[in-house]
Amino acid sequence: MKTKTLTALLLTTALSSTHAQTLSDNGIKVGVLTDLSGVYSELSGQGSVKAAQMAADDFMKANKAYAGKVSVIGVDHQNKADVASNKAAEMIDRQNVDMLVDMPTSSTALAATEIGRQKKVISMVVTGGTTALTNEKCNKYTFHYAYDNYMLANGTGTAVTKRGGTSWYIIYPNYAFGQDLNRQMTAAVQENGGKLVAPSDATPFPNTDFSTYLLKAQSLKPKIFGTMQAGNDLVNVVKQYNEFGLKKQGIGLGIGLLFETDVAALGQDAYAGALATVPWFWNFDARSRQWAAKFEAAFGKKPTWAQAGVYSATMTYLNAVARAKTDTSDAVVKELEGYSFDDFFARHASIRPQDHRVLLDVHTVQVKAKADAKEPGDIFTRLSTIPAAKAFMPLSESKCKM
C-alpha cells in the first residue's frame, strides 16, 4: 500500500512537471535594445520599452501560468555598433536576457544579432532596415520583423512610378542603409518602366544642407525627387525641398523610409502629397485604434509603427515560448518557423522558415494635408495594401544559407 501511494505521488509530480513550463531561471526576460538618447529615441526609445512591457503584461494576463514571470529591460545602444555588441553580450551574460528586440539602425542590428547568434539568443529586429539580416547575415536565431529596405523600395518605387512618377532623381546617405535602399529603389523604379534622369547622388551622412542636390534637381527636372535619407536628415531634406519651391515646379517627393515622428517634426503640410510605404499606422482600422488608444493612455503619445512592431514582435515571441513550454531558444525557433498569425499590427502574417523574414501586409500611403486631417495625428491616407506574399523579397532572390 505504501509503495503504491509513493509511486502515485512520484507519478503525479513527474506529470505535473512535464505540464509546467521549464524556464531558465524561472522567468522570461525581454531585452529591448534601442536608442534611448539619440536621433531615433523618439520613434523607438522609451516608447519601444513601453510597448514591450505592454506585451509582457498582456501575455501574463492571458496565460496565468506565466503570471509574474515575464520581465522587460530597456538598454541604450546609442546607435553605435560596438556599443550594441557590448550591451547585447552584457544583457545575455549578466542579466540573463532570453530575447532581444527593436534595434534601430542597420549597423547596430547587424552587430547585436551576431552576438545573439553566438550565444543562441533569439533577436527580433523591428527598427533596423537592412535586407542583409535575411540574406548574407541570416542565421537560426535572427528574425526580421515589420519592414526592410526591399519592402520600402518595392512599395514606394512601384506605387510612385505607376502613378505617373516615371522619371526620378535620387539622393541617399552614404552608409550601409542608404546604399542598400538606393539600390533597391532604383531597381523598383526601373522594373516599373521608370527611369533615372541622372545617376543617384550619395550625400555625406549626417548632413544638414541639401541645397546643392535640390538645385541640381531643379535643372534636371525629374518628376520625382527621391530621398533615401532618414530621421533628422530627412527632416532637413523635406524642409529645404519646400524652401526651394520644388513642389510648385512640378517635382514630386518620394520618400524611402518615413516615420510618424519625421512628419511631426515639420508639420504634415511640408510632406503633403508625398508617398511612402509603412507596415502599419495607428488609425488604420478599429483594431489598430484600439491598441493605439491603450498605448497612448500608458505612454502619453501616439505609437509609431516601430513601437507597435515591438509590441507585436514581443508577443509573437512570448506566444512561441508558451507553445514550446520552454524558453530554450532552439525549441522556440522551431515554434516560430512557419508560424502563421494575425494581430493588430501584423496582418496575414507568417514567418518564412528559410530566411526568418516575417511576412505581413504593408501599405503604401500618402501624407495628408493638415486641412484634410480629421483628428490630431491623422497623417496618412492609405492608397493600397501590398499583400504579405508580394511585399517582401521573394525567396528565389534571397542569399540566405541557414
Next chain:
Amino acid sequence: MNTQLLLIQVFNGLVNGAFYAMLSLGLAVIFGMLRIVNFAHGALYMLGAFTAFALGQALGLGFWPALIIAPVLVGLLGAALERTLLSRLYGLEPSYNLLLTFGLTLLTQDLVKQVMLSRFAVSSAPYSPPEALSGVVNLGFVVFPKYRLFVIALSLVVCLLTWFVIEKTRVGSIIRASTENPSVTRAFGIDVSKWVTGVFAVGVGLAGLAGVLAAPIYSVEPYMGAELIITTFAVVVIGGLGSILGSVITGFAVGVLAAVGAAFYPPIANTLVFILMFVVLLVRPSGLFGLPEGAR
C-alpha cells in the same frame, strides 16, 4: 557638369559661406582679442536658433523681433559666462578654457534637448521664415529662396560692420589696446576687464545671430551646432588664427568650394575643407591671412 550648374552652385555656396563667415568671425574676434579657443561657439549658435524658436512658442514673437532679441540674450549669457567662469582661467594653460567650453557645450546641448522634449514634445522643430521673405524668386539663371538671399546680404553687412568697428574706429583701437597691453591701457584709465567682457559678448552674440538666421533653413535641434563648429574651426585656421578679414573671406570661399565640390562629387563635400586646411598649413603655417607668430 555644365557651366550654368557651376554658376548656380557658386552662388548657392555663398549661403553656407555666410554662416561659416559669421561664426568664424566671432571665433576670430574672441581668439584674437582674448586668446580663448571657444569650443562652446557651436552650442551658442544653437542657443540663438533655439531662443528664436522658444520666443515664438512662448510669446508669439516672430522672426524680426527674434533677430534682435535672441542675439542680445545669447550675448548677455556670454558676458555672464566670461565673468563667472572664463575670467578665472586667464593666465592658465589654454587647455583649461578648451575643456571648460567643451563641457559647456555638452551641458547646453543636453539641457536644450530636455527642455525641448519636456516643454515642446519635440527634439527637432521647424521654424518658418517671415512672411515677407518666404517663397522663391527667379533670378534668371536659378530659382532661389528669397530668404537665402537675405541671409547672404545680412551676413555681408554684419561682417563688414564688425571689421570696420574693430579696424577703423576709436572703440576698435581701445579694444585692440586692451588686449595687446592691458597694464598700459589701464594706466590710461580704461577698465580693461569690462572691454574684455564686452568683446566676448559681441563675439558670441554673432554666433547667436547666425543661429537665428539658420533656424528657417535647418531644423532647430540640440546638436545643430556640433557639426558646423568643426568646419568653422577649420575655416578659422585656414584664414589665419585671429584674423578678422581672413575668417570672413575664407568663410565665404569655403562655402562656395564645398557647394561646387558637392555638385561634382558629393562624397567630398564635407572633406574638402580639411583638404584645403592641410594644403594651406603646409604652404603657410600661419594661415592665409595670419601673421607669422613673431610679427604680432
